[in-house]
Amino acid sequence: MRIPRLAWPLLALAALMSFNLFFTDGFFHIEIRDGRLFGSLIDVLDRAAPVMLVAIGMTLVIATAGVDLSVGAVMAVSGAVAACVIARPEYSVLSGVPGGGSAAIAILLALGVAGCIGAANGVLVSAAGVQPIVATLIFMVAGRGIAQLLTDGQVVEFRSAAMATLGNGFFLGLPVGVSVVAGALLAVGALTRGTALGLFVAAIGANARASRHAGVPAGVIKVVVYTVCGLLAGIAGVLVSADINAADANSTGLYVELDAILAVVLGGTALTGGRFSLIGSMIGAVLIQSVTTTILSRGVAVEYTLIVKAGIIVVVCLLQSPRFRRGAGGLVRRRSP
Amino acid sequence: MMERLLRVHGPIIATVAVAVVLYVLAGVLYDGFFSLRVFAGFFGDNAFLGIAAIGMTFVIISGGIDLSVGAVVGCSSILIATLVEVGEWHPLTALLVALVFGVSLGVTMGALIHAFDLPPFIVTLGGMFFARGLGFVIHQEPIALRHPFFSDLYELPARVAEPLGVLLPAPAVILLVMLAVGLYLGRWTRIGRAVYAVGGDEDSARLMGVPVGRTKIAVYGFSGLCSALAGGVYTLYTFSGNASAGTMLELDAIAAAVIGGTLLSGGVGSVLGTMLGVLIFGIIQTAIVFDGSLSSWWTRIVIGGLLLAFILIQRLLQTSLAGRGR
Numbered sequence: 001m002r003i004p005r006l007a008w009p010l011l012a013l014a015a016l017m018s019f020n021l022f023f024t025d026g027f028f029h030i031e032i033r034d035g036r037l038f039g040s041l042i043d044v045l046d047r048a049a050p051v052m053l054v055a056i057g058m059t060l061v062i063a064t065a066g067v068d069l070s071v072g073a074v075m076a077v078s079g080a081v082a083a084c085v086i087a088r089p090e091y092s093v094l095s096g097v098p099g100g101g102s103a104a105i106a107i108l109l110a111l112g113v114a115g116c117i118g119a120a121n122g123v124l125v126s127a128a129g130v131q132p133i134v135a136t137l138i139f140m141v142a143g144r145g146i147a148q149l150l151t152d153g154q155v156v157e158f159r160s161a162a163m164a165t166l167g168n169g170f171f172l173g174l175p176v177g178v179s180v181v182a183g184a185l186l187a188v189g190a191l192t193r194g195t196a197l198g199l200f201v202a203a204i205g206a207n208a209r210a211s212r213h214a215g216v217p218a219g220v221i222k223v224v225v226y227t228v229c230g231l232l233a234g235i236a237g238v239l240v241s242a243d244i245n246a247a248d249a250n251s252t253g254l255y256v257e258l259d260a261i262l263a264v265v266l267g268g269t270a271l272t273g274g275r276f277s278l279i280g281s282m283i284g285a286v287l288i289q290s291v292t293t294t295i296l297s298r299g300v301a302v303e304y305t306l307i308v309k310a311g312i313i314v315v316v317c318l319l320q321s322p323r324f325r326r327g328a329g330g331l332v333r334r335r336s337p
Numbered sequence: 338m339m340e341r342l343l344r345v346h347g348p349i350i351a352t353v354a355v356a357v358v359l360y361v362l363a364g365v366l367y368d369g370f371f372s373l374r375v376f377a378g379f380f381g382d383n384a385f386l387g388i389a390a391i392g393m394t395f396v397i398i399s400g401g402i403d404l405s406v407g408a409v410v411g412c413s414s415i416l417i418a419t420l421v422e423v424g425e426w427h428p429l430t431a432l433l434v435a436l437v438f439g440v441s442l443g444v445t446m447g448a449l450i451h452a453f454d455l456p457p458f459i460v461t462l463g464g465m466f467f468a469r470g471l472g473f474v475i476h477q478e479p480i481a482l483r484h485p486f487f488s489d490l491y492e493l494p495a496r497v498a499e500p501l502g503v504l505l506p507a508p509a510v511i512l513l514v515m516l517a518v519g520l521y522l523g524r525w526t527r528i529g530r531a532v533y534a535v536g537g538d539e540d541s542a543r544l545m546g547v548p549v550g551r552t553k554i555a556v557y558g559f560s561g562l563c564s565a566l567a568g569g570v571y572t573l574y575t576f577s578g579n580a581s582a583g584t585m586l587e588l589d590a591i592a593a594a595v596i597g598g599t600l601l602s603g604g605v606g607s608v609l610g611t612m613l614g615v616l617i618f619g620i621i622q623t624a625i626v627f628d629g630s631l632s633s634w635w636t637r638i639v640i641g642g643l644l645l646a647f648i649l650i651q652r653l654l655q656t657s658l659a660g661r662g663r
Contacts, residue, residue: 067458129656130648133402134601138648141592142641148634258404258462271456303477306470313463314449321453 005268005275008319009283012266012312016290024297036170040293042178048289049177050075050236050253054260055267055281056181056188057118057229062264064222065205065273066125066132068229071260073143074114075237075253080147080156082110082238083247087158103162111234117143118230122223140257147249157246167242177239181282184232189278198276201225205273259288262309266316287312348598348651352613355596355643359620367627377505379619384508385410385567385574385583387615390590391519392563394611397594398523399556400536400603401457405446405464406564406590409439410583412472413568418480418578428486435565442468443561447554461557465587472580479579487573508570515563519608522559532556536603592640593618596647617643 020027030039054071061068085106117139124135171179192198203211204218212218236256241247265271266287267280291312295305318324364370380387389406396403413435420431446464450457494510505513523529531552534542543549571582591601593614599606621639625631 124645124648128649128652130652131601134595134644134648137588137591137595138641138644141588141644142638145634145637145641149632149638153632153634258465262459262462265456265459271458301474303470303473306466307474310463310467310470313459313466317449317455317459317463318453321455324453 005277006280006283008316009266009268009280009287012316013283013287013290016287016294020290020294024294027294027297032173037173040297042175044286044289044293045178045181046175047293048285049175049181050240051256051259051263051288052181052282052285053184053232053236053239054229054256055263055285056184056278057225057232058257058260059264059267059269059276059278059281060188060192060201060225061132061229062261062269062271063201063205063273063276064225065208066222066226067136067261067271068118068121068226068233069133069136069257070117070121070139070143071229071233071236072253072256073140073147074117074230074233075240075256076147076247076249077117077143077150078110078114078234078237079241079247079252080150080249081113082106082163083156083158083241084150085109086160086163087156103160103166106160106163107238110238111231114234114237115227115231118227118233119223121230122226125226126219126222144249147247147252151247151249153249155246155248159245163238163242164245166239167245177243180235180239184235185278185282188228192278197221202273202275206275260285262313263288265320266312268320348647348654349607349610349613351647351650352597352610352617356613356617356620359617359624363620363624363627367624370624370627375623377509378623379616380512381506381509381574382622383615383619384512385571386586386589386593386618387512387612388515388570389564389567389583389586390593390611390615391515391608392560393587393590394519394594394597394599394606394608395523395532395556396457396560397591397599397601398536398603398606399532399553400539401450401553401556402461402591402601403443403446403464403557403560403564404458404461404587405442405468406560406567407583407586407588408465408468408472409442409561409564410568410571410586411580412468412475413439413565414572414582415472415476415480415578415580417569417572418482419476421484422480422482422578423476428484428490432566432569435569436562439561439563439565439568440558441561443557443559443564444554446561447557450557451550451553469580476578476580479577482572482576482578487576491573506574508574511566511570515566516608516612523608528552528555533604536605538604589618589640592644596640596643598647598651600651 027040030037030041032038054075058068058071083106086103121136121139124130124138125132128135166176169176192201200211200216200221203214203216204221208218233253233256237253240252263284264281266284267277267282269276269280288309291308292305295308296302369375389410393403393406416435416438417428417431420426420434421428442464446460449455450460491507494505494507523532531542531547534545534547535549535552539549568582572578594606594611595601595614596617597606597610597612597614599610618636618640621636622633625633625635
């Protein structure tokens with residue numbers, strides 16, 4: 001019997017949710033206030049939004065048999081750029097508005113920088129032929145330094161109505177962050193499933209040489225994929241900064257690359273590339289955040305979150321490992337002749 | 338012959354050149370940079386990074402990666418401090434417990450990676466979450482160490498070597514000892530050659546009769562040992578235990594190894610090169626302190642730039658030599 005790829009992450013999520021249904025009071029309680037949805041589940045989605053955004057791009061990168069370690073640093077850079085353009089007079093030359101820039105220009109610049117870093121990663125990987133893990137290591141190391149340099153190592157606070165809406169506003173009853181994720185997911189989903197792009201991406205990851213002989217423009221597609229990944233990380237950085245009305249180059253996006261890679265792997269996309277599932281990655285990201293929220297809402301100390309996370313990683317990895325399944329299958333067969 | 342020499346030693350020659358250029362440049366720019374005390378500081382202040390990087394080098398040469406390094410440093414540091422200050426254990430016994438913990442975690446990760454063919458990246462990510470979480474479970478707040486053993490040990494090498502005029506703090510001595518151990522393991526032992534063989538081509542290594550599984554498990558165990566020892570050295574260096582010590586240290590360790598000519602694809606690299614990478618870290622950090630007007634974030638940016646340069650040099654050497662060989 002072939003088990004559908006989404007079965008394991010969905011099963012894990014369902015197990016966690018049914019635990020909450022019975023043991024955590026009011027976890028599924030959702031109320032509508034002023035046409036807006038409130039509740040733990042909405043909270044999970046809202047908090048998972050940055051990792052979900054990054055995981056969309058990471059899924060594509062991993063599908064090409066690559067990996068992008070720089071996304072956390074890119075988030076820090078993009079948050080720093082946006083905050084500096086809005087709050088620092090010396091950067092207002094860039095925004096064209098004297099004394100405090102407009103949020104729209106700040107976000108555009110932030111995303112521009114993030115996209116450029118992504119494109120640079122892509123060029124290093126495809127044109128220079130550098131291993132993805134090494135190529136993106138460069139900006140993982142340097143990126144946070146650049147962000148610190150932009151902000152002089154301080155937390156840059158800003159006030160902007162548009163950014164406040166982005167961080168804490170609602171759109172169609174849902175937090176804006178969740179809507180942004182939905183929009184990005186729809187756009188990337190349409191691009192990869194509606195056109196041949198998705199097929200090309202998976203082909204490069206499954207067999208780079210065969211896809212090159214088949215005429216797939218691997219170089220161009222890799223640059224595009226890494227650029228999209230950088231852009232999405234940039235959006236996540238702006239969202240995180242908008243949420244706290246400040247940019248903190250030290251903590252913005254710390255360890256996000258690891259959470260995003262974990263979400264992608266939990267969602268059933270193999271690190272070796274090939275077929276990928278955007279929905280699976282989203283389930284993975286929600287699963288990670290649900291664990292954290294469940295632990296918090298049960299009053300268990302935060303430090304246990306990490307240990308539980310470690311356990312989940314081991315269990316899900318084992319379940320997805322062909323060798324483990326063969327071994328476990330053998331045990332089952334031997335017991336029931 | 339010449340080309341082979343260049344391909345094998347090209348990256349490390351470039352690393353030596355960069356280290357020398359940086360050192361001379363900083364020495365010319367800043368007064369007093371050329372002193373022996375400053376040079377000893379390069380190693381003393383980065384001893385825990387260096388020790389962790391030695392273990393990381395072997396993991397990378399074997400074709401894997403170990404993300405748990407920084408978390409194990411933090412966990413071992415807080416474990417030692419808690420046992421000594423709260424449990425009133427002797428520091429050496431506490432260190433032994435930490436080392437056993439590091440080795441066990443490493444061996445467990447190695448066994449999972451080998452037995453179930455799991456990606457090292459994800460398994461050691463799990464190890465990282467586990468060790469970091471465990472550290473905070475043991476004790477959340479940093480603990481200051483008052484046990485006299487630590488200050489005695491810290492000053493011991495300096496007091497012994499006083500007449501010789503050499504000033505090496507204990508962390509630097511421990512680093513040099515580990516460097517010697519790493520060099521010996523890598524050059525002159527069966528297991529060391531097995532690590533290179535496994536990293537170069539796992540299937541060929543298996544066909545040649547190299548015990549692939551045992552080698553991989555040993556490599557992660559050794560890395561765990563190095564990280565736990567690095568945690569002990571961190572505790573000795575700062576006179577405190579801290580569960581959040583070594584945050585992102587794995588990144589610096591990987592960067593030091595890559596700058597030192599170790600290829601992340603496995604099979605190529607040396608502990609000596611990694612030590613040069615750590616030396617470059619030390620030179621840049623110290624130069625920034627000497628300058629006074631540069632912010633410390635330049636360290637990361639310069640390291641990022643160096644990474645880029647080295648990676649491109651390595652690619653260039655590989656492709657040009659491969660092209661000429663054909």
